[in-house]
Amino acid sequence: MIKLNKMTDYGIVVMVRLAVAGERMQTAPEIAAATGLTLPTVAKLLKTLVQGGLAVSQRGAQGGYTLARTPEQISVVEALEVLDGRLSLTDCVEGDHDSCEREGQCLMSGRWNRVNAAIIDALKNLTLADMMSPFDYFIDAGAPPAEKPVAAAAQIAPPARGESNARRI
Numbered sequence: 598m599i600k601l602n603k604m605t606d607y608g609i610v611v612m613v614r615l616a617v618a619g620e621r622m623q624t625a626p627e628i629a630a631a632t633g634l635t636l637p638t639v640a641k642l643l644k645t646l647v648q649g650g651l652a653v654s655q656r657g658a659q660g661g662y663t664l665a666r667t668p669e670q671i672s673v674v675e676a677l678e679v680l681d682g683r684l685s686l687t688d689c690v691e692g693d694h695d696s697c698e699r700e701g702q703c704l705m706s707g708r709w710n711r712v713n714a715a716i717i718d719a720l721k722n723l724t725l726a727d728m729m730s731p732f733d734y735f736i737d738a739g740a741p742p743a744e745k746p747v748a749a750a751a752q753i754a755p756p757a758r759g760e761s762n763a764r765r766i
Contacts, residue, residue, distance in 0.1 A: 599686065599716075601677070607634055608642045608680040609673075609728060615652060616668040616725055622661030642680075649679030668729060674720035684720070686713050 601609075614628050629639040643662050646652035653665050664671065677684060687709045 602681065604638070604642065605677060605681040607632075607638060608646065609676060609725075610634070611639060611642045612646065612651065612664065612671070612676055612725055613729055615662060615664045616729055618663070620663060622655060622659060622663055624661045628662070645680060651676060651679055664725075668726035669724050671725040672721050673723040673725065673728065674717055676725060677720065684713070684717055686716070 625639050629636040647654050
C-alpha cells in the first residue's frame with residue numbers, strides 16, 4: 598500500500614489552510630485551531646514549509662505565515678517532497694541498492710522506476726489549488742472552527758433498524 602505518513606498529510610492540510618486564507622497572514626495558533634492539529638505539530642510543519650520555500654513567515658504584530666506562491670503554482674509532488682523527501686516506491690527506486698539482498702535475482706529490478714515516474718508525473722499535474730476544491734467553499738479562513746458547516750457526507754442519517762449501510766447516498 599502506498600500511504601503518506603501523518604506529518605506529510607498534516608503538512609498538506611496546513612498548506613490548504615494557508616491557501617484558503619489567500620494573502621492574509623495566518624498565525625500558527627490560528628492554523629492549529631482551524632485544523633484541529635496541535636500547535637507544536639503546526640509549528641514544526643510551518644518551519645519545514647518555510648525552509649522548503651513553500652511558505653513565507655513575517656515577524657511582528659501583523660506577522661504570520663502565507664504561501665510563497667499561489668496554490669495554482671505549487672504542485673502536490675513539490676509539496677510532498679518538501680515535507681517527506683524524494684518520492685519513491687521502493688528502496689531500489691531511491692538508489693539504495695545496498696539494502697536489497699536479492700537485487701541480483703530480482704525480476705522487478707529497474708521496473709519500479711517506470712511506475713514511480715508515472716506517479717510523480719501525475720502528481721506534478723495536480724496542484725495545491727486542486728487539493729482545495731471542492732472543499733474550499735465551506736472553509737472560511739476567518740471563521741473559528743466551530744462556525745464551519747459540516748460536510749454533506751457527515752450529515753447523512755444512519756440507516757434505519759434492519760436497513761443495510763451499503764450505498765445509502
